[in-house]
Amino acid sequence: DSGVTQTPKHLITATGQRVTLRCSPRSGDLSVYWYQQSLDQGLQFLIQYYNGEERAKGNILERFSAQQFPDLHSELNLSSLELGDSALYFCASSVREYNEQFFGPGTRLTVL
């Protein structure tokens, strides 16, 4: 158990819908990262937050957004969902920006 929690574990929804994925980092970790894992794209970095501020963006679509709240938990919002958005979404956290990242168990999103 890494100490990073993600909810829900599984999510099944339809095209065009909007979903919210939630992540609670390890106690004391200030940095949160979101990654997408799919068969064709592999593990791709989406976005990073550090102590509530957006720090870096990767291959995140404009339909996707995220935020980190004052209690340091983070949410990833996916809207206008398409079939190709079906993937595993991982959250990771680290104490500070340059430390190793610890990954949550992931949320498996299926878009039908």
Add this chain to the structure above:
Amino acid sequence: AQSVTQLGSHVSVSEGALVLLRCNYSSSVPPYLFWYVQYPNQGLQLLLKYTSAATLVKGINGFEAEFKKSETSFHLTKPSAHMSDAAEYFCAVSVANQAGTALIFGKGTTLSVSS
């Protein structure tokens, strides 16, 4: 830009044999390098990390990796494979700069262990 190449998408070994998973990186600045393992239907677990303190890094479960700057490599080894080592392994690079500290992953290597 940083990148990681894992040679061999699938490696098969016998129980008790040497495990060697290859990783080459590209980085214009000294990198931080990591190996993660992913078991089926689970998240990624950190095996070991290189952050310039020592070139030979020991990790969990008997794994180790050696940083070779001249070869831009960070191969993962384990002297004797166990059935429980069967999983997918990812090499990743992170460079601390103004753009944050995201991990750039290789495509992964699936390790199969036969009895």
